[in-house]
Structures are given as C-alpha cells and as structure tokens.
Amino acid sequence: MSEKKPTSIKRDPDRGKLGGVCAGIANYWGWELWLVRIIAISGLFLSGSLFFWGYIALWIVLDKQAPAKDWQSQVTAQPVHFEIKSQVWKAGQPPRRAFQDIKATFDNLETRLQKLESYVTSKQFSIAREINKL
Structure with missing residues (x-):
C-alpha cells in the first residue's frame, strides 16, 4: 500500500517554522523535513540572496494546505500503514x-x-x- 503523492506543492504551516514552504516541499516529494531544511539553509549560505528571494516567492505563490481536522477523525479516516525506507537519510x-x-x-x-x-x-x-x- 503506497501513499498517494500530492498533486501540487502546498505550504504546510502546521509543520513549518517560517511559512511552511520546506514542509510543503517535503510532503510533495516524500522527503524528511529536516533534509529539506538543511538543503534550504545550505542553499541560502551558498547562493546568498537567490534562495532567500526564492523562499519568499514560494511563500507568496504557494497555496496554504488545508488545516488538519481533529486527530480523532484523522486516525479513524486513514488506514494505518508502515513503510520501510531503504535510504538511511530518508528513514530517519x-x-x-x-x-x-x-x-x-x-x-x-x-x-x-x-x-x-x-x-x-x-x-x-x-x-x-x-x-x-x-
């Protein structure tokens, strides 16, 4: 059983620190959130203002993900599924x-x-x- 990939990138402010852009990218590609944040911070230091302005642009352009319902409806509505990830960086x-x-x-x-x-x-x-x- 595999998780459905989101159809578009959306900001996830619930999991995000600033605007939820990194969390939205992590959700879309199925990556760990910490990895996306490290890539974003590294890009900020290596390219300077390019990543900063790109992040701001994505913050403005991307739609906000719908807020999650209460935890009880999420638990009962979605089947429990465990996935074994092969890459160490992805498995956490x-x-x-x-x-x-x-x-x-x-x-x-x-x-x-x-x-x-x-x-x-x-x-x-x-x-x-x-x-x-x-």
Missing part, C-alpha cells in the same frame, strides 16, 4: 545505528575475504590449480 535512522549496520556489513565482508585469502594461499588451492592445468 539514527547515525549511530546506521554506522553499526555498516560496520557489521564490512566485518562480515572482511571475514569472508580472510577465508578466501587463506584458501588461495593454501597448499590445497595450489594442488587443485596444478591438477586443473593437466
């Missing part, structure tokens, strides 16, 4: 846990590589290779 997984997962993967690869190296350097491999040459 803590960096420590992501690092542990990556470290476990590389430890497993290191063990496999050590076994392969020990076999390739063994006498058994040398004998098998000589027999295959015959």
Whole structure:
C-alpha cells in the first residue's frame, strides 16, 4: 500500500517554522523535513540572496494546505500503514545505528575475504590449480 503523492506543492504551516514552504516541499516529494531544511539553509549560505528571494516567492505563490481536522477523525479516516525506507537519510535512522549496520556489513565482508585469502594461499588451492592445468 503506497501513499498517494500530492498533486501540487502546498505550504504546510502546521509543520513549518517560517511559512511552511520546506514542509510543503517535503510532503510533495516524500522527503524528511529536516533534509529539506538543511538543503534550504545550505542553499541560502551558498547562493546568498537567490534562495532567500526564492523562499519568499514560494511563500507568496504557494497555496496554504488545508488545516488538519481533529486527530480523532484523522486516525479513524486513514488506514494505518508502515513503510520501510531503504535510504538511511530518508528513514530517519539514527547515525549511530546506521554506522553499526555498516560496520557489521564490512566485518562480515572482511571475514569472508580472510577465508578466501587463506584458501588461495593454501597448499590445497595450489594442488587443485596444478591438477586443473593437466
């Protein structure tokens, strides 16, 4: 079951800090809100006034998202659905846990590589290779 993508970008002042522009962009593309904010702040520092004026323009141009109804009607009206996201940046997984997962993967690869190296350097491999040459 997948979530329906919004048909247009709308500001989300309920989740937003200033005007809800970043929250609206995050809703539209299905990104984490913190990521969109970091991109916006980075763009502001890197390009100067271009991102500032772009944000102001979007604040003025974009329609405001309809306010959410009370929480009880939202809970009963929408089915509960859980999605496992594959990218760490999208899943909101803590960096420590992501690092542990990556470290476990590389430890497993290191063990496999050590076994392969020990076999390739063994006498058994040398004998098998000589027999295959015959």
